[in-house]
Amino acid sequence: MIEQWGSGIQRMMKACEEAGLLQPLFEEIGPHIRVTFFKKPIKKPEITALEEKLIHYLKEKGASSTQDITHFLGLSRRTVINRLSQLVNKGIVVEISTSPTDPRKQYILRD
Numbered sequence: 001m002i003e004q005w006g007s008g009i010q011r012m013m014k015a016c017e018e019a020g021l022l023q024p025l026f027e028e029i030g031p032h033i034r035v036t037f038f039k040k041p042i043k044k045p046e047i048t049a050l051e052e053k054l055i056h057y058l059k060e061k062g063a064s065s066t067q068d069i070t071h072f073l074g075l076s077r078r079t080v081i082n083r084l085s086q087l088v089n090k091g092i093v094v095e096i097s098t099s100p101t102d103p104r105k106q107y108i109l110r111d
Helices: 008-018 049-061 066-073 077-089
Strands: 025-029 032-036 093-096 106-109
Touching (some): 049 077, 049 093, 066 077
Antiparallel strands (some): 025 032
16 A cells, blocks of 8 residues: 555655755664664755745844745745745754744744
8 A cells, every 4th residue: 555655765765865864774674664864964955046035034034924934035825835844844944833833933044
């Protein structure tokens, strides 16, 4: 059944590559598989032009809401949320919130 879904391992490997991390280590141990993820970056994560604009905005303004960033960039809310999520996954931006659905969620650059 898992093979029918089929893209999980490729997505994990791509996410590690985009975040500038070593590829995960897959080990077969008897009937089990162990996957090891490495936290130490091997290179800087790849940054798109839009992500660069977001980073520049956060450097200038500090902690900002999705609404503030959307207004500044003139893009859809969904696009901004997706890009911010990618920057969070790359370890460049941090979410400040009390819950995943916090309407006052803010984003700030990681030190």
